[in-house]
Amino acid sequence: MYKLRILHPNAMTRLRLQPVMHGMAGILFLFNVIGIYKMDDPNWLIAALFVIMGLASIFFPFIMKNIRKFGEANSLMRMLQAFTLMSGCLYFLSHLQPIVGFTMLLAGLGMAYIGYAEFKILQPSFIEIDTTGITLPGIFSNRRTGWNEMKNVILRNDLLTLDFKNNKILQLEVLDEISPLKTAEMNTFFEKRTQS
Structure with missing residues (x-):
């Protein structure tokens, strides 16, 4: 998505x-x-x-x-x-x-x-977020994390914060330009997925 x-x-x-x-x-x-x-x-x-x-x-x-x-x-x-x-x-x-x-x-x-x-x-890296979970890049393979493992996900000021239920926090710098309207839409989606 x-x-x-x-x-x-x-x-x-x-x-x-x-x-x-x-x-x-x-x-x-x-x-x-x-x-x-x-x-x-x-x-x-x-x-x-x-x-x-x-x-x-x-x-x-x-x-x-x-x-x-x-x-x-x-x-x-x-x-x-x-x-x-x-x-x-x-x-x-x-x-x-x-x-x-x-x-x-x-x-x-x-x-x-x-x-x-x-x-x-040093290659371009991408994070993929959909209805089933989040795919993070790795050295040898990508790592898939389900929404049931996430406490909170928020995008603010070109910084994507992933708060896991095991008290681990990962902050990723987003290199794409995202409009405020798209950011609000994504944060609403993240909130719905973490609370369901």
């Missing part, structure tokens, strides 16, 4: 953590340079790759504010980080360092997951 474009519920938390995650990836790359340097026969090409990726990851949060297509640039950086970590995994495994290699594999898989989650969060 109603479909509203919203800011993804996890977007603000993820966007606040993004610079920290890029910085931690950069520090991990620079620590790998130390591991390569201490080997008997260091591969300077891999060491240079880790130095470049480490510095790029550390400085990326400082320049990402100036990038016009932020989502695409962030996804590209995450893919490069995951690829470099997987390459490091193969390098350390080939040099008989299984603990470091498998740690790099786990870090690469984690970076790939983070990249996918950030990609999904």
